[in-house]
Amino acid sequence: MGLSEETHDLYGDNTPAKINRLRTFQLSKFDDPTRATMDEDRSTRDAFVFRIAEMYLIAAEALMELDPPKALYYMNQLRENRALPGKSSQMRINSNDLTVDFILDERARELGGEQLRWFDLKRFNEEKFVERIKAGNPDAAGNVKPWHIVRPIPRTQLDAVFNKDEFKQNEGYAQ
Structure with missing residues (x-):
């Protein structure tokens, strides 16, 4: 069964034109x-392990409740370091902007493509995990469940254990 023309359009609410999902x-x-x-x-290119931008994001998140002015500073x-020349003042946020959702959005912008997103979403709670996936990924919105916060254990690992009564598949996934 082929995709309808409608399903070829991807998200597009924040863009002037919808994006074709086949690209x-x-x-x-x-x-x-x-x-x-x-x-x-x-x-010959170096491989990054940790970036200073991630440290700023971690510090801001950690200090958000303990020391909001310092979190805002980070x-x-x-x-401001990411701003185009002459636009740094437009990049500044105020204390009302600094929320868990803002930090998750900023992590998505800064760390996109670095394979950290699932870990970012799962470390809060199941409710936030599901909420963010439903809001940001319409393709998964109808299928995401709270138990997706953990991934399935590979069948080869489950088959390899001798005490199968003690080691079961994670909840929600086929035993």
Whole structure:
């Protein structure tokens, strides 16, 4: 069964034109200009393990309840550093803007493509996990359940244990 024309349109509420879901987004933040060809798997580019931007985000989140002015300082430092020349004042936020949802949005913008999103969403609670997925991913909105906060245990691991009575599949997934 083919996709209808309507299902080819992806999200698009915040864009002037809808995005065709048959096309994919390309992230170039990991491109390595030193590779001779696209097929070359060797590189001289450093691999990042941890970024200072992530430290600012962690600090802002950790201090949000303990020391809101300091949390705001870290978030504004990060946002001002990302601003286009002459636009840093437009990137500043105030204390009313600094919420868990704002930090999750900022983490999505800053750390996009770095394979951290699921971990970001799951560390709060099942309610926030489901809420954010429903709000940000209409394709998953109808299917996401609170038990998706944990992933299924691979069948090969479950089959390998001797005491199968003690080690069961995570709730919600097929035993």
